[in-house]
Amino acid sequence: MANPPLIDIRGLCVGFRGRSGAMLPVLHGIDLQVCRGESIGIVGESGSGKSTLALAAMGYLKHGLQKISGEVIYDGADMFARSPSELAKIRGGQLGLIPQNSGQALTPTMRIGRQLDEALRLHCSLPEGAHSDRAIDLLTQVRLPDPAAILRRYPHELSGGQQQRVAIAMALAGEPDALLLDEPTTGLDVTTQAHILDLLRELARARNMAMVYVSHDLGVIARVCDRVQVLYAGETVLEGPVRAVLKSPDHPYARGLLASIPRLGDRSLPRALDGRPPAPGADRTGCVFAPRCALATDHCQTLHPPIITGEAGQATRCFYPEQTSEIDMTGSGAPLSCCAENSPLALSLNGVAIRYDRPGALARFMPARSRPPATVDDITLSLTLGETLGLVGESGSGKSTILKTIAGLLPPAEGTLTLGDGTALTPRVEQRRPDQLRRIQMVFQNPDESLNPRQSVANILGQPLRLYFGLKGRELRARAAELLETVRLGAHYLDRRPGQLSGGEKQRVAIARAFAATPEIVLCDEITSALDVSVQAAVLELLNDLKARHQSTFVFVSHDLTVVRALSDRVAVLYQGRLCEIGPAAAVYGAPSHPYTKVLLNAVLEPDPDHVPHLLTEDATELSPPACGCPFKHRCPVKIGRLCDTDTPPWQEATDGHAIRCHIPLQDLSKPDPV
């Protein structure tokens, strides 16, 4: 390389002192060089130490962490050897950080204007008087509408995407040489994410900045980075150009990681990566990945592999880089279970509307017209036995709300729910009959929240078994052990508590609890979104397996179009609590499609350097659904006029069971690019 690196991290080891007093490392001898104008991605799963690395690049460690050895050279000196005042000058100045969750990283009691002004005062060379103009200029650069109004707002008054843009503007205030980005788009909607990434790419190019981009998402890395470094258990296992790494990675872990990502293109289950990374402080004599590696030999168990640089520029920590290509990266090959044709009805929703606001004493006497539109409205759906319906939409689309209503936790304001046998499903769960209760079970998004931390696994699984089947004592325990087997956990898990399980194991227990009732309908609310991608693949595989075995009906809610694609027979797309499109998965993901579905599909990122998302519309966040017309009218890229504002669009039947709710004729919606 001709020019010297801007940030040069050498042999960095960071750790914390465990309860026993021993030093437990979380980063093991990391080397990282970033040059001006270069963008490097740091990818890894939770616990890989990637965020710690990004913060360490600024000479900062979280409370409790200590540097063991190594150095972080910036501008000729070690960041860890600098005085606090020197550090304060560099941080926010030459080195800017964009945090993961700006909603929490902006001080809640300070207006945006004051926080931006603070950054300008500390790091900007302009005279004091020019600061307010500069602040507006910065907000315009990050494409925030009405910057003057934003300056007067408090952080919580902005949407997630807006907060993230403010954080970017704040980092730009110091005219940085390098940006450190710690998962800056995690938790944002797909369209917002695509917009922010676009913005970052442009800014980096225009200002010739270096970027260190930390993410768990290879799709994001593929979009913004030139090079990528893969971390596993605090160690670099692979480093190289993004294209080479994504096309044919030279390390088995990277290969496994890529294989576990569900793709939009093919409807097959991703391949799961079994096992879990070692805990900090575990024995690391051999290759850290050996216990999970398909290629591992005795050699790998005893010797720690060095970094070897291959021909394509990939530096891998593996003894057998040439053999990694033998690992199958295609889908798991597990036969996708599919529901039988013409199977009987399991559940239908008829004109369901749901409101969160309870009318106050006064509002009850007011005409219904003056009330705000319902959060979820006009949902008519039917589910056949054994089928999986995917519900997709961005945050606020009401997808989880519908699940809660089916579960009886949130009674609908209008409409009815009917079970397959024609009996009406009582709105409130408290009034449902035991057999109705048993037939519908729900799995929640975050197992940390949905499993009682004070109960043992046996007790957790015992709750439905006692309630529905009156099981007791040895019988109950035997059945609980059997259930654990079906989710591929052993009976030795019975006496553990949720706190002693990994994220994936917890979600398996939650799934086992739902199946303990031998339900007909299983409601899955974003059940993989709190999990790492390799663990997600395993859970998807398990669900597919259970689906085949139990002939249960699934309602699968997710914001992730690829995950829904992998598992669903039919898909329904929701926007602002209204259905836009519904139909067989292949039809919804193909053409013709609703403009909103198209926007969503085009914003999806794939771990493929050749994939380019298309941004069809602005990512403005809407707070409440419009009172009339098409719910998507404010953001629709192909809005045809007054009609969309005033009239609710009609359902148009495309093919068998595929319907789109839009004023635009079907043949126009079939065109590949409507803009």
Next chain:
Amino acid sequence: MIQLLLRRLALGFVTVWLVSVIIFLGVEALPGDACTAVLERDAHGEALAKCRADMGLNAPALARYVDWAGGAIQGDFGVSANGQDSITEIVGYRVRNSLLLAAGALSVGIPLSILLGAMAGLWRDTWVDILFSTGAIFAMTIPEFVAATILILIFAIWLGWVPAIVLTPADAPPLEFFPEFVLAAVVLTMIMIAHIMRMVRSSVIEVMASDYVQMATLKGVPYWQIVFRHALPNALLPAINVIALTVAWLLGGVVVVEVVFNYPGLGRLLIDAISDRDLPVVQAITMIVAATYVGVNLVADILGLVLNPRLRSHHMRRG
């Protein structure tokens, strides 16, 4: 916002009204009434009947409640059990004296407790923190009459700086209370500092570990600017309610401390009234204390709403 304030205000009134009902019913349920208390051993036969008729005790309970509550709203609590002294007059001076004591303790205690709490929180687990936190546990737990007795033992008896026993009439000018005032204020200040300090400490620790303080550090904001601009405003918000509780406690007549130091405040009047079975006075004091409690908490709630932008617009959207 306005709607929310009105709601809080209404709830405050409901609470005060409930207190008045509880007190009235409580007094009703007690055996004996004002007449048995005044007449003592002569409380039988004609004398009792006459007294009851004179004091309007034969009227139905509801009528008497309305009569009493109506007077209380206008600041007229009737006459004391001996049938001569206006309660409003007796209580007036006592309220002033209690306020004086509270003002003394608060003016020193609030700033000091915030300072000590912030120091302990910022320098957590250092000797400063250990010293302050241990001190707080002692100050909080040692019974107030024990602390008071120790102070009297040291400053009045051994050092002789203040007189050990004073008897100042309740209606004396404020400056004459000085001797008993100082030690009483010291005891109260110690206790309130301990409570507020602990709250501020844990709040500061939580805020200093927050994402936004980390972000400010990585924005290059110097340490003390982080503390004063980013951390303290957020850390002190939850302290408002704790401060309100201590203020209410101080204004509500600190019975034991006033008795120990012979300080003619509301607390001592309450004890005296109970000993004398002077129920009208007890009722009056209770109403004043309860209204103060509700009022101070209301002010804290409103202050919290005004100072916390998150709460403010959260409720605005709903209200």
Next chain:
Amino acid sequence: MSAATTTPRRSRALNTLRDMAARPSGAIGLTLVTLHLVMALMSPWIAPFDYKEMNSALILGGPSAEHLLGTDHLGRDVFTRVLLGGREAFLVTGIATPIAMLWGGMLGVLLGLRGGWIDEAMMRLVDAFLALPGILPLLVLITVFGSGNEVLTPTLAFFFGIPVIRVARAAAHEVVARDFISAARARGHSPLSIVRHEILPNVTDTLLVEGAMRWSWMLLGFSALSFLGFGVAPPMADWGLMISDARVYMSLAPWGVLGPMIALSSLIIGINLSADALAKTLGLDQGRKAVV
């Protein structure tokens, strides 16, 4: 962080005690409380004198080999009375605290789960009771019904249970918002079953720490009543009463107040230190999130 060991139910209390004792505050606190407990139980057998035996020759006598803490204004042995002076307090608060926690805790949890207008109305009532000057209801009831243990115990249990309602309700609210409650509701468990299996296990730690704190406050209240002359009746030995009596002669015989003051303070400090250590052991103190 996950530990692969499992803890059987019975030993959890023992483990907690051991972890508490490993902290300096817990070690000191538990020692003080244990000492006091032993003293309260054993004092009738180890006290050197009869607590009510007066000796007119020895009024306000100084400490001596025979009378370690001297004698009081009636010539009674102060050391004996200090040894015995905590028994009433222990007995009354020892019964009243669990009762207060139990009724306040149960009511609070039920209100927290149920919500609605009953909750709203009950909370106004709780507010009204909390707005009363703290000691007043106790004083009134005692003046009317006397200050025997049969009056003090239920009175203390009732009035100290009221603030517990608030604490338990807040703790239950936090739990009720979590998904495992929704999961239990969606399965169709009865409210009582949800309280028993899902909520109570998650609030007992909070209530335990709260109970320890309430115990120390109740002891404070109890001795304050005695001190004011509304509690334990003479000639019974009680610390609050002894301090109140001896205060008058403080300039002549300071040992008379020092003995009971040290005894009372050490017990209350001991309970508070234990509560502090318990909170830390159970991970309930704020601002101490674990690293990583």
